[in-house]
Amino acid sequence: MSNALFALANPARFRKVGMPLLWVSSAASAALFAWGLWLALLASPADYLQQEAVRIMYIHVPAAWMALGTYSSLAFAALSFLIWRHTLAGLYIRAMAPVGAAFTAICLITGSIWGQPTWGTWWVWDARLTSVLVLFFLYAGIIALADAFENRERGLKAAAWLSLIGMVNLPVIKFSVDWWNTLHQPPSVSSFARMVEPAVDKSMLTPLLAMAGAYLFLFIALAVLRLESEIMSRRIESARMRRNHG
Numbered sequence: 001m002s003n004a005l006f007a008l009a010n011p012a013r014f015r016k017v018g019m020p021l022l023w024v025s026s027a028a029s030a031a032l033f034a035w036g037l038w039l040a041l042l043a044s045p046a047d048y049l050q051q052e053a054v055r056i057m058y059i060h061v062p063a064a065w066m067a068l069g070t071y072s073s074l075a076f077a078a079l080s081f082l083i084w085r086h087t088l089a090g091l092y093i094r095a096m097a098p099v100g101a102a103f104t105a106i107c108l109i110t111g112s113i114w115g116q117p118t119w120g121t122w123w124v125w126d127a128r129l130t131s132v133l134v135l136f137f138l139y140a141g142i143i144a145l146a147d148a149f150e151n152r153e154r155g156l157k158a159a160a161w162l163s164l165i166g167m168v169n170l171p172v173i174k175f176s177v178d179w180w181n182t183l184h185q186p187p188s189v190s191s192f193a194r195m196v197e198p199a200v201d202k203s204m205l206t207p208l209l210a211m212a213g214a215y216l217f218l219f220i221a222l223a224v225l226r227l228e229s230e231i232m233s234r235r236i237e238s239a240r241m242r243r244n245h246g
Contacts, residue, residue, distance in 0.1 A: 014088055015231065020222040029217035045238035053117045058207055060110035062215040063103050067135060068170055069098035070219065074142065075167045088227070090156040091234070093163060094146045095226035099219065101139035107132060126137030127176035131169055138166040219220050 007140040036236045041057035047054035074096060080089035111129065112122045123129065 007168060018224045018228055021114065022221055022228075025217045025220040025224070029214050032210050032214035032217060036091075036207050037212050039207030039210060040211060042205050050118055053114060053125050054204075056114040057204075058211045060107060060114055062212040063106040063110065064132070066215045066219055067100060067104040067132070068173060069216075070103055071135065071163070071166065071170060073139070074100065074163040078163040081156065081160050081230060082164075090153070090160070091227060091230040092223070093156060093159050095110060095230045096223055097139050097142040097146065097159070099222050099226065101136060101143065103215075104132065104136040109138060128173065131173045131176055133246050134169050134206075135166075135173060138162065138169065173199055176188065 036058065040055055044055070044058075046052050077089040077092040077096075080086045081093065103242075111132075115124070116122050142162050145158040145162055146155045148158065177188055
């Protein structure tokens with residue numbers, strides 16, 4: 001498994017599997033979005049307390065999961081880039097930080113829309129909300145650092161270090177509702193502390209997981225597409241440098 005991952009760290013090898021993976025993940029994402037949205041908007045019931053506002057959950061919660069998952073993948077790529085100097089890992093940080101920022105922005109915006117009818121306000125400086133906002137700023141910092149130096153490698157190295165340092169924020173996001181008294185509701189799908197069954201009814205859990213799958217395959221498709229773009233951009237830049245020095 002590790003040898004296969006190291007082999008894919010070579011941009012040339014990655015491109016051989018990139019396009020088939022792009023088409024498969026794009027098709028899977030589109031199918032799951034269609035099914036998940038149909039279930040979420042038409043088939044699932046309204047909540048007895050939140051009524052129709054609960055349907056924002058099907059966009060908000062998977063976006064939150066992907067915001068955290070994308071950042072975790074950046075940290076893994078940062079380790080690979082700093083320790084083993086894998087070229088593709090550095091390109092991955094540059095390619096996927098904007099995607100993670102987009103997932104985080106969707107999470108914050110939909111959470112604000114959901115909070116208005118539920119809490120009576122668009123925003124509170126709640127521990128969960130504030131730590132997710134910090135996550136967005138971390139993504140923004142990574143994006144800025146990747147382009148902050150004329151030397152591309154220095155920029156990627158700085159972005160990689162920030163990716164690793166920012167990992168301390170992920171447990172805060174995850175466990176903030178357990179550590180502090182917050183407005184944000186506790187986990188409903190799973191509980192690490194009690195290991196209980198999901199508190200969400202199957203009629204709501206099914207569309208939620210379908211949407212989570214749609215987001216996941218969208219993430220894979222965007223990763224392939226943006227990595228292809230980064231690889232081509234680097235090749236064009238290398239060709240220009242050789243022509244200028246030729």
